[in-house]
Amino acid sequence: MDKTKLSESDICDKFIRPAMEQAGWHGFDQIYREFPLRAGRVSVRGNKAHRDLSTVLRADYALFYKANIPIAVVEAKDNNKPMGSGMAQAINYAELLGVPFCFASNGDGFVFRDATLADGVLEKNLTLDEFPSPQDLWDRYCAWKGWTPAVRQVAEFDYAPSKTPRYYQINAINRTVEAIAQGQNRAMLVMATGTGKTYTAFQIIWRLWKSGAKKRILFLADRNILIDQTMVNDFRPFKGAMAKLSPNAKGIETVNAQGQVTIEEVDLAVNKTTKLVDKSYEIYLSLYQAVTGTEEERNIYKQFSPDFFDLIVVDECHRGSANEDSAWREILTYFGNAAQVGLTATPKETQDTSNSDYFGEPIYTYSLKQGIEDGFLSPYKVVRVDLDKDTFGWRPTQGMTDKHGHLIEDRIYNATDMNRKLVLEQRDEVVAAKVTEYLKATDRYAKTIVFCEDIDHAARMRQALANANADICKDQPRYVVQITGDNAEGKGQLDNFIDPEKPYPVIATTSKLMSTGVDAQTCKLIVLDQNIKSMTLFKQIIGRGTRLREDLGKTWFTILDFKRATELFADPKFDGEPVQIYQPKGDEPVTPPDELTGTPGMGDPLTTGQPDPLADPFAAQAGGYTAPGAGSDVEPKKYVLGGMVTVAVARERVQYLSADGKLITESLRDYTRINLAKQYDSLDKFLQAWNDADRKAALVEELEKQGVLIEALAEEIGKDLDPFDLLLHVAYNQPPLTRRERANRVKKRNAFTQYGPVARKVIDALIDKYADEGIATIESNDVFKVQPFTQMGSASELVKCFGGRPQYLGALQTLERELYAAKP
Known part of the structure; x- marks a missing residue:
């Protein structure tokens, strides 16, 4: 038998597995073929997500002792490669599983790596007959661990x-x-x-x-x-x-x-x-x-x-x-x-x-970072919305009173004060409108949690969101609910909110009650309208959206941030190891980091002595306007202003997780230009790569894997632009053409006169399909299974009108050359 002509799978079946079975390894409880390690990172592109199959990790074999403790991995290669060529992969897989034994093989034998150094040798070569038995490896493993009987x-x-x-x-x-x-x-x-x-x-x-x-x-x-x-x-x-x-x-x-x-x-x-x-x-x-x-x-x-x-x-x-x-x-x-x-x-x-x-x-x-990287948790995108009064501040005019007649303290109120010291009712309406706008543009029934400053704020937001969604709420009053510690009716809806089978409630306004321990598996939108300085609280809130349920259509989520809270993502401590700063009673205290304690004066329970919402979710939550009696000198908890103060969106931007797990902070155009330049440092090189690609869609997919956000660009610049034009325009400052303009140019050239009438009709339909849907559609093997091609004949009949499949593919390549030809 010539091993060099066998596939890697054949090498596994004919040589590697028999060698392990001969050594005493057996069955599915000890030998796991294609053992899954990483599911493959899910990447968000615009309003869609896809799993990057290039990041999937599977060990060719994982060896278990008694079906519960992995102790070794085996990486196989075909016989055209050296026996130890898979060792680097095996070491990587072993590190993930925390096991000390690695094997690499091409079917001739094994390279055995023993990190326990039981024989005093790290790596050595073994014949197929020398593969160690389960008991041998287990004894080495237990000795390495230092376990008693x-x-x-x-x-x-x-x-x-x-x-x-x-x-x-x-x-x-x-x-x-x-x-x-x-x-x-x-x-x-x-x-x-x-x-x-x-x-x-x-x-x-x-x-x-x-x-x-x-x-x-x-x-x-x-x-x-x-x-x-x-x-x-x-x-x-x-x-x-x-x-x-x-x-x-x-x-x-x-x-x-x-x-x-x-x-x-x-x-x-x-x-x-x-x-x-x-x-x-x-x-x-x-x-x-x-x-x-x-x-x-x-x-x-x-x-x-x-x-x-x-x-x-x-x-x-x-x-x-x-x-x-x-x-x-x-x-x-x-x-x-x-x-x-x-x-x-x-x-x-x-x-x-x-x-x-x-x-x-x-x-x-x-x-969380590792979970997203491995593909077991949902990635996210961030929509940052800065409101003008939060960003630039607001100062009352001299002698100005609120809607309850209270004289407003003369100072500048900013984002920290909103809904803590100052309530702008129109601000609630603007936030509700932006939340509703996002849901209408994506999924009106996507489970949504709105994190508010306190119970009073949560109650107002429920009303503002109900008004913004009156077309639904008039018939479905539970479309929007308030779920806070003091609201028995709202708490009674918590089970329904987290149940994927229950359509209502869709939007839940809360303060702290839903920040932790709530298994909202299908939550697709988290709205932050709360001052968050505690890293613990921030992590818990973000955790409400991280569950991945592909079977229920939940592969990613959005964070709609009105409070710049997502700046905490940039803090190294967001995904780092916790640092102990605790001081036992009686010891000299140290000042905790700001991100853990919150800013003094902002009402954070760790600095003001208020009940800790993370310690007792049913504790009294700060807030709630209490109007003092007539003539009272008691200062109100909050100044409340109605429509006399307008609020508007000052700035809005979308941020995506990059390939290295960080939020993109540059503009989308700059980020695209930088990433494309890593692949092609000149316009000529990009054009050559595009023209040489047999399938343009494959090149686009590869660019997306490298971090070029095609769909996000299309949303920002123009959905009717081809990826080719998007990239030319953004990265190389070239004037773009729409798909329809490119299609019309081809039709005017009359470049397909050599084909018969049926073939020309197919080409005309392909050109129209490109104008409507893009290059990926006409390159698809299933393009003839949709209208208008199904009316022209079967796929085989349409291919035959070109003389056969090779001739059809040649015509398609000619069409693509015409589509992307330089302007005459």
């Missing part, structure tokens, strides 16, 4: 049968199980919103519980919806051994396969009448609020002995449990002998609050 017994325990975890979930699960098995009692996982923290927690609990390492487990969260979602989704396999610690729960609303709403009964551990806890369960889920309170009888957790639980998992641990003196921390302290695992997307590090001080440094971190 007791640790191995826990670490080797299988996952719960379910979907295959992603590579970062495998890392998070295995590292946590390993740490707990080795006796570590505090651990923190930092995983971006939408990356499956709850599923990761489920697998950690399952393996520790089933292996016998931990027998009684408590899962804590601070939102009822987090508990309910967890019980009916990821934690469902625990049913029968799992109960909810809630004296008032009635059931969990779910949607079945037919889209019908049902109430699923749940096992409750607390008797509603006696408030006594049933201690026969092994896994308990609870709200902090459900088991604690200022009155002793509400402290249900004290019905358990301090040693009852041996594992506690804390969801969203950046919230109340991060505060040393909070009532919620009392639970963790009470069960202080239990192993405790904290889960968060945003570790909280301030002068007074520290996750890392309590849980320790993160045992594993998977960031």
Whole structure:
């Protein structure tokens, strides 16, 4: 057999896999072919998104021990390449999976890289018969880890049968199980919103519980919806051994396969009448609020002995449990002998609050940037809208009073004051109009969250948005709702808002209540009309849009920013490791960074002593106009001005994530020119590449992968321009022609007289199709499957009128040369 004539796939099937099976590796539980690592980055282009298949990563083989711990990767190449030519790829994949063993092969043998240095050699060559056995690699792996037999017994325990975890979930699960098995009692996982923290927690609990390492487990969260979602989704396999610690729960609303709403009964551990806890369960889920309170009888957790639980998992641990003196921390302290695992997307590090001080440094971190890069999270684009009164400020005239008769303090009011100290009612109308304008231009029913300054502002925005969308709201009053801590009716709509099957509500106005823990999977628009200086809060808010649901048409989201809050994206700390600046009680305090504490005087809870919305979402939120009685000297909380002060848009711009994960800050034209110059440093080189390309659409796709935003350019400059003209005009300052103008030029030349009448009719139709839809359409293999070609005959018949497919392709190339010919 001549190996050099075999494909890479044949090399795998005929030589590599047989060698592994001969060594004792077997089945789908140990040998994973084409193991997925990265799904491929999703890029936003205009109002569309596509997955860049060039960024997809799959290991040719991933080798697992007992189906849950990856220990090696194998990269294959065809036999025309050297045996070790795939080693660089294998090392990259091994780093992602956190494994020490790599193999590269071309079918002649293997290059084996052993980072454990068990034999004192990093790399060596092996014959096909010398591939190491599973036990050999596992023994090396365990020695490298320093595991005792007791640790191995826990670490080797299988996952719960379910979907295959992603590579970062495998890392998070295995590292946590390993740490707990080795006796570590505090651990923190930092995983971006939408990356499956709850599923990761489920697998950690399952393996520790089933292996016998931990027998009684408590899962804590601070939102009822987090508990309910967890019980009916990821934690469902625990049913029968799992109960909810809630004296008032009635059931969990779910949607079945037919889209019908049902109430699923749940096992409750607390008797509603006696408030006594049933201690026969092994896994308990609870709200902090459900088991604690200022009155002793509400402290249900004290019905358990301090040693009852041996594992506690804390969801969203950046919230109340991060505060040393909070009532919620009392639970963790009470069960202080239990192993405790904290889960968060945003570790909280301030002068007074520290996750890392309590849980320790993160045992594993998977960031938003990495999630977008890997293609597991939605990318975003930013629409920055600067309003004139925010940007340039506003000063009242002498003696000016607000609509309630209060004398307005004479000073300049700017963006910081809006909706905190000064309410301009027309500003609400302008913001509502811009939000509505965007939705009308994209998707009128895209789930939208509008983050307002406070409850009062959220109420006004609900009204302004209802008026701006009166055509829908007159029949569908729940199109726009206010969901804030004080609004029982609005909170009752939260489940409907996050349910992809429920069309209403579409727009939710909120302050802090929806900033965290709300699994809004199909949220496509986040509106920022709130002063945000806390990096923790900003990350949480952005996290509401990062979930990727391609099956539901959610592949990206937009941030409509009225407050310049998205400038925080440029802060290195946005996607960096948390820095501990916490000072224990009694120590000399240090000044926290501005981005964590907020600007003094802006009402940030970390500097003013107001209730921390991230610690207690139901705390009183700042705001709400309270008009003092007649003749009162009490200064109003806010000055309110109606139509006497006009507000207008001063500037608007769109920003996109670039190929390196940063928001484009230059103008779109400058950004295009710079990126195109990286590929073609002169007009002649670009023209040569364009003319030489067999398929112009393929060249356009390649340019888009390199960061040239064709669709965004078309929206800004002209949708009826060909990509060729867009790039000529923007990058090389050439006057553009529309597609229709190029098509008419070709028709006037009468360049296809050598073809018969049917072929000329096809060419005329192709020219018209180009004018209407562009070059990609006429280059498509399916172009003859649409009108008007279907009326002319079948695809094969139309090709035959040119003499065959080669002749048709030649005619198409001639047409393209004519389309892009220089002006006569």
